[in-house]
Amino acid sequence: MENYTSSDSDSDSGNKTLDLSYLMLDTEVINEHLICTNSPENIETMLLHQNRLSIIPFTIVRFVNLTTLDVSNCGLNQLPDFLGDLPITCLVAKNNNLTNDYLLKSFENLPGLRELNLSGNRLTEFPEQVLDLMELKYLYLGGNSISEITKDVWKLQRLQVLSMGGNRLAEVPSTLGRCTSLQALVLCDNILESLPSSIANLKNLKSLFLHKNRLRTLPTEIITLKCLTELSLRDNPLVVRFVSDMTHDPPSLLELAARVVKSNDIAYDGENIPRNLIEYLNSGHRCVNVNCQGIFFDNRVEHVKFVDFCGKYRLPLLQYLCSSKCIGPRDGEEEMVSGAMIRKVLLG
Incomplete structure (x- = not known):
């Protein structure tokens, strides 16, 4: 250089x-x-x-x-x-x-x-x-x-x-x-x-x-x-791993219950539940799928998505989803490109 x-x-x-x-x-x-x-x-x-x-x-x-x-x-x-x-x-x-x-x-x-x-x-x-x-x-x-x-x-x-x-x-x-x-x-x-x-x-x-x-x-x-x-x-x-890399185990009963509380906007306070549960509920993450917007805590899906880079080529970016059902094209979004297509750019 x-x-x-x-x-x-x-x-x-x-x-x-x-x-x-x-x-x-x-x-x-x-x-x-x-x-x-x-x-x-x-x-x-x-x-x-x-x-x-x-x-x-x-x-x-x-x-x-x-x-x-x-x-x-x-x-x-x-x-x-x-x-x-x-x-x-x-x-x-x-x-x-x-x-x-x-x-x-x-x-x-x-x-x-x-x-x-x-x-x-x-x-x-x-x-x-x-x-x-x-x-x-x-x-x-x-x-x-x-x-x-x-x-x-x-x-x-x-x-x-x-x-x-x-x-x-x-x-x-x-x-x-x-x-x-x-x-x-x-x-x-x-x-x-x-x-x-x-x-x-x-x-x-x-x-x-x-x-x-x-x-x-x-x-x-x-x-x-x-x-x-x-x-x-x-x-x-990240270049070697072109396709989805998912690590998804069934969520715990605690997480399932917490998801219901957060998704349904159920009110909670320190008088009703222990402090550690309040901290846990407050640690939730919003799913990046705009058609989902679900909540997850410890259990998540790691997904590599190929994003259009200013119309020039695609970049693999890691995103976290609440469920494997959230993977795939959403409204107005193109399909992921194949590994062979992206490899021409990233390995050159």
Whole structure:
């Protein structure tokens, strides 16, 4: 998911770029090149990827107008704080040996950073420092060992791409729904079992990658994402389970009696029945079948229904019904599509 970029082609880029990539040079040799470079103030882009840099030489601060720095695949162990002395807007440091302890302590000195790529490193936590980057639009953190997304992610109000595939995410914070500028969200190859309903607030979302997770359901609110044109769901239980998955045992006598009380609006209060029964009666759920509107408590039917997604394709969404008799098309509703039809979209 590295095809989203903030870089534009520049006809004069040859005069403004220092390209030392793919030379397998060590730190000392790179340092000599940086010292010997004439007119360092003219360099805006520096490409150092595929070298043997354990650290970034301090002499890089000579390049006072440097806006793009690529130090990918160099074996880096640290991103030094003196990078904050440069006007960098794009920093690519993927596929190195970076850990959370050896990132910049603060990104406050890089207020103009718009793209940050730390994919393929050894991060175990979401780097809180990036929350200082008010202008950040592209954040790539895939291929690490991050177990959670900070709840303060909402502070990145200009963020358009968040790529966190190939981590250890077990959940997504509801606050992510406040990042309303997001256009691409990559959460594939994690251990997610569900998504928050607030995902529906991402009105500008165009691409959502969720393949290779443990998703069994999707929030029904996802069908309101009218801009979404790319959705990947393959290798999730919800895709494998195309047809109804019902678990329905006969309801208990307690539930049957409670259903009668609630369905017939029979009055009850604490003077007539024990408190625990009042709490039980108050815990009832309404069946989603508009032609039923029955009440259920503990006993329910789990049903996967395929919902029309803005006229583009169908999504399997889990709904709870009071009875297996409620399954099937209702007035004005189309039949469920077959597994073969939906598979073409969800497994592609």
